[in-house]
Amino acid sequence: MSGVRVLVGTRKGAFVLTSDEKRQDWEVGGPYFAGWEIYHLKGSPADPNRIYASQSSGWFGQMIQRSDDGGQTWEAVGNEFVYDGTTGTHQWYDGTQHPWEFKRVWHLEPSLTDPDTVYAGAEDAALFRTTDGGKTWTELYGLRNHGSGPRWQPGAGGMAVHTIIQDPSHPGRIFVAISAAGVFRTDDGGETWRPMNRGLKSQYIPDPDAEVGHCVHRMAMHPSRPGVLFMQMHWDVNRSDDAGESWREVSGNLPTDFGFPIEVHAHEPETVYVVPIKSDSEHFPPEGKLRVYRSRTGGNEWEPLTNGLPQSDCYVNVLRDAMAVDRLDSCGVYFGTTGGQVYASADSGDTWAPIVRDLPAVLSVEVQTLP
């Protein structure tokens, strides 16, 4: 019988939530790595039993954990992330140049075809890759060194590579997004990179349509249409129809212009999900109502999804890596909150129910669809 495995990273450990295809009854596994921040876990598309986890701590630094049995047991693998070549500098808050310093891995993106190959997005912003199952990591140096690196600067949450998207139809093409630098694309497996931010407008930087400096929060792509990208930026939701060469705003009737995650329906490439959040500093849902917004038109026209979600006195946030979709026939949508709830919808967002309500603050949610 098919089912799903939801991988949840939290401020104080990882949890693995499993269910059958009905997605009504759930088994909760964990906490794994209790007490550690688990920024992200993700399974290999080529081998669902292979899962990688980013485990970090302000005391003891970065660990990478690997499971070969679907998350039941784990083994620590390599944790040496060294910037390649000259370390270099980036823009600091006071306008001076500041040396790159490795802090943690925000996001792990396993290869589409090889379980031993994984990309790691790091803070301070850099992209690393392993080809030996996590034992050793090498920086893809070209990203930081294509020329604009000294102009990148941290946002309030740091300066990190948080989104990594592999194009299934163009081997070697990878998109990354960096807060607060923007979108970059390589077409040669990571050797060379180009900024892909034309059309983005950021009112909080001196030149609103600068080549770099945009605070992209998250990007999403449907694998059947890799030229179409959706983006939740610090302000506005944007869309590209030419693989990032240009962007246009599709915020339409959303109640706010801020949010973190964005996802695309598993079977409907024009159906997109976001969670509007109030900013500048509140970072909770407007009016205390937790609403996922769905567009079935690829943006601009959005409908609130509220059935089963709290519609009063709700002041949680949903972070950028904390939303995912499964690939079952009736597409499941999942998201986690900083209040420790993980909500699931087994009907494309029409109705919702919490899987768990009282986890530590949720940092990331990924879903594996099991045969």
Added chain:
Amino acid sequence: MIRVMLPHHLRTLARLDGVVELQVERSPTLGAVLDALEARYPVLRGTMRDHVTLRRRPFVRFFACEQDLSHEPPEAALPEAVVLGEEPFLVIGAIAGG
């Protein structure tokens, strides 16, 4: 035989209970103890000090015989009571939020 006491999270990573007993072959300095500890438990590399610079991580502390050895250089000799195994060498996660 030098006895090393690790904090909970590092014991969990290294999958050990209780005190680690280390035979330090060369001169028993602070750096030599950490080298021996990481050699026996490679998973601890990078958790107490930087992989490349070998600088102590900011919220890790080294105590022994009621002394704070955290700011001592790697070549600093350990107290004799530690070398003789009479007192443990303590690796501490500093109390700092979270």
